[in-house]
Amino acid sequence: xxxxxxxxxxxxxxxxxxxxxxxxxxxxxxxxxxxxxxxxxxxxxxxxxxxxxxxxxxxxxxxxxxxxxxxxxxxxxxxxxxxxxxxxxxxxxxxxxxxxxxxxxxxxxxxxxxxxxxxxxxxxxxxxxxxxxxxxxxxxxxxxxxxxxxx
Numbered sequence: 136x137x138x139x140x141x142x143x144x145x146x147x148x149x150x151x152x153x154x155x156x157x158x159x160x161x162x163x164x165x166x167x168x169x170x171x172x173x174x175x176x177x178x179x180x181x182x183x184x185x186x187x188x189x190x191x192x193x194x195x196x197x198x199x200x201x202x203x204x205x206x207x208x209x210x211x212x213x214x215x216x217x218x219x220x221x222x223x224x225x226x227x228x229x230x231x232x233x234x235x236x237x238x239x240x241x242x243x244x245x246x247x248x249x250x251x252x253x254x255x256x257x258x259x260x261x262x263x264x265x266x267x268x269x270x271x272x273x274x275x276x277x278x279x280x281x282x283x284x285x286x
Contacts, residue, residue: 138173141166142180145187146271146279149251151176157199161249163271183251187283192218194252202246208233209243216257219284223261237261245269256280 138153150167152160153175161179178196185191200210212231216222222230224237224244233240247255250270256277260266268277 138171138176139167140170140172140176140180142183144183146276149183151179153179154199157197158249158252159199159201161252163250163276179252186251189283196252198249198252200248200253202243202248205233205239206243206246209240210247210249210253213244213247213253213255213257216254218254219286221257221259221263221281221286223263224258225261227258241266251280254280257284257286 136155137159139150141148141150143149147164148166150162150165151158152167153173156175158175158179175197182191182194182196186194200207202210208231209227212227215230224240225235227244228235228237228240231240244255244258245267247253247269250256256268265274265277265281268274270276
């Protein structure tokens with residue numbers, strides 16, 4: 136069974152989805168069509184509130200991001216990037232052990248189903264330029280998250 140919730144955030148509404156054991160999705164700028172309470176969602180919303188308040192730098196809510204083996208390798212590595220740090224698409228590919236093709240890595244980053252908690256906003260171009268972001272309002276949302284983390 137899938138469970139859904141919506142919370143307010145400085146970025147606008149955030150909708151979350153989960154199954155029995157883990158968070159499966161997070162969408163910035165949209166409300167869930169229905170609300171079905173679940174402890175995983177309560178935990179995720181609490182941790183996100185702490186993150187936006189500046190009191191949480193690491194998430195420990197269980198996640199289940201399902202994709203191709205390539206995508207999952209990228210998402211696992213994204214989860215290891217510490218709060219307040221960034222890396223390039225090329226560095227991410229190397230760290231994930233999948234090669235340095237920035238477009239392929241960028242494609243996997245863009246399909247991240249649980250942004251913020253799996254921190255895809257911490258990825259920058261190799262020249263440190265802020266590039267696209269698939270959540271919320273795009274680049275302005277990414278900039279807001281980077282500023283929150285002091286990047």
